[in-house]
Amino acid sequence: MTEPFPPVGPFSAGVRCRCPRCGVGRLYRGILALNETCDACSLDFRAEDSADGPAFFVMFIIGPVIVVLAVWLELTAHPPIWVHGLLWPPLVTIGAIGLLRPFKATLIALQYRNRSGDGGQGQFGKSE
């Protein structure tokens, strides 16, 4: 028996990194590792896999931004090459992790919503 849950927008749940069904439980137990189940509604996250989807989007956002910033810095300030080596790797790492969490959560919420065929309760863990 499942309880009815009010609809949760996939982008709202994704940006807040919350459960796609209840919008309350935390999706992550670590930086990018998913909880096994929702701590609020017990939705099973174990079968959930967003694969490389979030990395694709993050790569195509972070890459051009960093390249434009690096070119701009080079053309305006002409810093020594070690400045680029010291500046950009940490910014890429922090930016990628910062964007991966909401992108992964949003894709999981969209998968949950679009696979849902039972009145919004989702089908995580069920075979097709």
Ligand SMILES: [Zn+2]
């Ligand atoms: Zn939940």
